[in-house]
Amino acid sequence: MAKYFKYKSIADLLAENDRLGIDLQFDTDLSILFSSITVAGRPVGNRFCIHPMEGCDGELDGAPGELTFRRYRRFGAGGAKLIWGEATAVNLSARANPRQIVLHEKNKGLFARLVQECREAHRQNFSSDQDLLFGLQLTHSGRYSYPRPQIVAHDPLLDPKTITDRSTGAVVDENYPLLSDAELEALIPDYVQAARLAWEVGFDFVDVKQCHRYLLNELLGAKNRSGKYGGSFENRTRLAREIITAIRNEVPHLILTTRMNAFDGIPYQKGPDNVGEPVFTPIPVENGWGIDPSMPVLAQLAEPIRWIGEMQSLGVSLVNITLGNPYAQPHFGRPFEYPPPDGYESPEHPLVGVNRHFKIAGVLQETYPNLPMVGTGYSYLQEFLPYAGAANIRNGKISFVGLGRASLAQPDLIKQLADHGVMDRKRICRTFSYCTAMMRAKDHPLGQYPAGCPPFDKEAYSEIWKEIQLKQKDKKEK
Numbered sequence: 235m236a237k238y239f240k241y242k243s244i245a246d247l248l249a250e251n252d253r254l255g256i257d258l259q260f261d262t263d264l265s266i267l268f269s270s271i272t273v274a275g276r277p278v279g280n281r282f283c284i285h286p287m288e289g290c291d292g293e294l295d296g297a298p299g300e301l302t303f304r305r306y307r308r309f310g311a312g313g314a315k316l317i318w319g320e321a322t323a324v325n326l327s328a329r330a331n332p333r334q335i336v337l338h339e340k341n342k343g344l345f346a347r348l349v350q351e352c353r354e355a356h357r358q359n360f361s362s363d364q365d366l367l368f369g370l371q372l373t374h375s376g377r378y379s380y381p382r383p384q385i386v387a388h389d390p391l392l393d394p395k396t397i398t399d400r401s402t403g404a405v406v407d408e409n410y411p412l413l414s415d416a417e418l419e420a421l422i423p424d425y426v427q428a429a430r431l432a433w434e435v436g437f438d439f440v441d442v443k444q445c446h447r448y449l450l451n452e453l454l455g456a457k458n459r460s461g462k463y464g465g466s467f468e469n470r471t472r473l474a475r476e477i478i479t480a481i482r483n484e485v486p487h488l489i490l491t492t493r494m495n496a497f498d499g500i501p502y503q504k505g506p507d508n509v510g511e512p513v514f515t516p517i518p519v520e521n522g523w524g525i526d527p528s529m530p531v532l533a534q535l536a537e538p539i540r541w542i543g544e545m546q547s548l549g550v551s552l553v554n555i556t557l558g559n560p561y562a563q564p565h566f567g568r569p570f571e572y573p574p575p576d577g578y579e580s581p582e583h584p585l586v587g588v589n590r591h592f593k594i595a596g597v598l599q600e601t602y603p604n605l606p607m608v609g610t611g612y613s614y615l616q617e618f619l620p621y622a623g624a625a626n627i628r629n630g631k632i633s634f635v636g637l638g639r640a641s642l643a644q645p646d647l648i649k650q651l652a653d654h655g656v657m658d659r660k661r662i663c664r665t666f667s668y669c670t671a672m673m674r675a676k677d678h679p680l681g682q683y684p685a686g687c688p689p690f691d692k693e694a695y696s697e698i699w700k701e702i703q704l705k706q707k708d709k710k711e712k
């Protein structure tokens with residue numbers, strides 16, 4: 235198994251830059267990470283964002299569960315001033331798994347408790363929560379909905395990888411129905427209702443999610459769909475535009491944000507020696523967003539740039555930039571040292587993946603210097619992530635350092651940095667992919683195991699991880 239991360243110093247990383255022909259920047263003056271910034275007229279006290287990360291630990295009716303509350307108390311106490319609440323489905327059939335949270339009228343009291351507990355934990359550890367923004371990601375899982383895919387376009391690359399029936403392994407074929415224009419339109423009130431409830435229970439913002447090839451992201455790339463939601467740029471962005479406009483009109487004080495793929499990329503599969511290789515891809519590639527159709531391993535940012543500009547004029551005031559598809563191409567979104575169970579060994583040096591994240595986000599942030607953006611891809615850098623974040627912010631390449639897996643391992647890493655100048659070395663995410671492995675474990679009585687960090691959050695996850703492993707062993711032996 236390839237092992238890449240052997241760096242003891244920034245000098246080692248800079249030497250690797252030269253070997254790999256990439257351009258990661260590091261700055262040891264971390265003060266900029268603790269400077270404040272304004273988002274939609276609200277002060278945000280530092281430049282750390284906890285990325286949205288599902289714990290798959292909700293109740294079957296969509297309410298947050300005890301582990302959900304625990305996660306946001308820990309994030310609240312951890313010191314980030316921007317907490318981007320996880321994927322929250324806009325209706326029960328829009329979920330990606332049976333334990334994804336769903337905000338609706340009957341469970342809104344529990345979401346109010348979630349906001350209160352997160353803010354309370356923050357206040358107990360810091361003087362004030364006035365400069366903390368806490369929002370919620372509104373999602374429709376589209377192709378990855380549970381129990382059945384809800385697709386908006388036939389994608390020749392993704393259909394053969396999209397499971398319709400777990401017991402038989404059947405996949406989407408050409409007869410699988412597309413969501414109609416009327417079905418898509420009917421989702422607008424669901425987004426508005428979720429946004430209204432989010433505002434009522436105390437969230438500061440909602441994210442109209444357009445990433446990771448879930449529904450609105452698939453629509454952005456649906457060049458082969460006919461009708462008013464497919465084909466041209468205007469049509470492909472129409473549903474998101476309608477949703478954003480409707481929320482703006484109906485819940486005017488709620489801050490609007492989006493997490494958007496800047497580049498979808500193409501699916502990979504296990505090749506010889508378990509190393510990932512791109513699936514066979516007829517050129518020009520039919521669908522996809524931010525892709526160069528004749529060279530789909532390369533990004534083409536003209537449409538994402540245009541769309542960000544339009545969204546800004548529709549009232550979106552914060553954009554979280556991400557890439558790829560966690561099911562079809564895990565090395566893109568989450569550069570890793572150890573692959574997830576349904577993945578493959580990284581086909582590129584993971585630092586090349588980190589560099590891709592930073593370069594693409596940098597181009598977008600430089601295009602819109604007055605629109606705050608959150609960057610992705612930092613966790614792979616382990617203890618060096620703050621230095622890369624400081625350099626990227628200072629160079630105008632991003633406004634916020636987004637923390638995914640690193641914050642599951644060490645939710646208080648910002649506090650650690652503020653108090654000691656370094657992260658706690660004993661709890662640094664080493665990109666083992668346990669968290670993703672837990673997300674993929676379905677063999678639970680409720681249909682989904684919770685996801686967290688077994689190596690560094692033993693209290694909550696080590697027993698759950700043991701159970702998952704036992705079940706998998708039993709299955710193999712049968």
Ligand SMILES: Cc1cc2nc3c(=O)[nH]c(=O)nc-3n(C[C@H](O)[C@H](O)[C@H](O)COP(=O)(O)O)c2cc1C
Pocket residue numbers: 285286287288289320321371445446493556567568569610611612613614636637638639640669670673685686
């Ligand atoms: C367990 C887990 C759950 C995730 N859930 C979400 C989610 O709800 N919404 C989302 O946009 N991304 C989700 N992601 C992706 C992360 O937000 C982030 O983009 C990714 O982990 C890469 O950032 P990192 O390198 O800092 O980990 C999830 C990732 C993990 C590992």
